[in-house]
Amino acid sequence: MKATLWGTRGSLASAGPETVRYGGNTSCVEVRGSDGTLIVLDAGTGIRRLGAALGAEAPQINILLTHLHMDHIQGFGFFPPLYRPNIEVHIWGPPSLTHDLRTRLTRYLSPPLFPVRLRDLPSRLALHDVPLGGFDVGGLHVDSALVTHPGPTVGYRIRDNGRSLTYIPDHEPALGATRFPWRSDWTSGYAVSHGTDLLIHDTQYTMPEYAEHVGWGHSAIDHTIAFARLARVRRLVTFHHDPSHSDAELDRLLEKAASTGPLPFELIPGMEGMQFEI
Template structure:
């Protein structure tokens, strides 16, 4: 990242000095002001790339300063970081509402502080794969490269929104990672594509749901008359699981989704009904002129099939058009698929067809059959790339492994 110009406004000289040292070590140029009035004058004259301000300041506190800066359209591109020793959710929410890009607790920790700064300045979304297999987890020596966990992908946004897609066995690792981060409070949105077991059965093992003070919303499609709340609670009833949703310590809310466009945490999320038994949704998340599409489970029938629907393929291609990341069900090779027609999953040739027609900027093969070991997935990836090359299309194709991170 190119060096940026920062202005720090904080009457706490120790914190200001520490933050300055961390930023300068990273190559940035930093000025410090201990008065908010003087700091505001400096901001207006010097036009920095970013401002770091304390909440509790004499003359003008950090909240008021943030509001003043956001009222001036000429500062729209400037990033604002708010420091505070107050860990209350009200203060964090208030700062974000007024236009802060991040709320950083004192005392600052150099590594996490710099990571937050880099994420905000880069304005990029972190996409992480926690489970890439379908149907059943696949532990063992032949699945070490891609991992054995089932469907779970997370999106972390610059201003702190945290989206989790599906609750396959990979979601347990998401929870363990959040606990290990040392955060005293976590929140997020958990999107369920559909309530088949391999997409919901690890939700009870997502530890943050049991911690008071955390806040999670579970979103997903209804199944007949059953809403997403009922679907989650039913699988955790006494007959199937020893702990019920009544033991959740976090604040857990639910939202039923259908096809449409939704505002989720200030971000646009589009949904589309997929070709799979029951009510299954695909998701498209748009942010800053970029998008990520999560399309699993989904069966695109071969053109010679009686069930092939050109209209559905057109609709799906429009839904994913131009996306930076198409994460999609690629369960079978074409040879394997011939004996699995009607099972609700796609084969390579139709996935490649979708990616090329949709002019996606990155195709990510996902939801691998449990009978496929690492070598079989490697072979599937190679075939997909050859298919794309044969078409003369410019579509990069990837086969992400568990724990892999992609910045969009």
């Protein structure tokens, strides 16, 4: 299985010379299974460049959304495969008690927010509620679980040939915890993360920033490192960088985090364009 980061920024696309290394595009990760199955994790602005890179090659694309906040769906309208009639696109999103996925996506993909309506896209669209538990996408198995973030939000673990990648871009496992980390069975996200080979996880804040944003649904890098330690992951990729964090600041944050002591996993600063073999 291979993963490519097409968008690593959180909350808002943040292009500029100060973010050019880590990247300014919002969440999007391409996952290729060993059998060629293509999964796209989230449709942030990073999906535009992925779409251009795909060309006309992929007859079927599977887009797994963690949730429907704007930074995770904003790239939809600029994903060229959606405009090709010969392509089958499956979109998976977390279930809601009130509106189906099509209705919720249409809020964005319709005027006045966007000129093209979802129903007018020529590709063959199939929309699915994510089954909580597990499901298969092509030759890949996907585990899904609700995680702590405002509104229905899921984390995914994708399994292929005994290896796994876990993707939880928006996650606040420390919310309300009187001490963190604590018991693994009382920790949001643990079930889809334990023992994973590659964890791509929210590291939006510093600890002082987190103190001012408790309940916003994101993690301080210290929390994420504690979570990764608890889950015994092999590699941790930092992700969903705060729009206000420049490359230089992110370098400093990572350096500081890595200097707190030996880590039982590899800490990797998540940068746009990075590729991982899993």
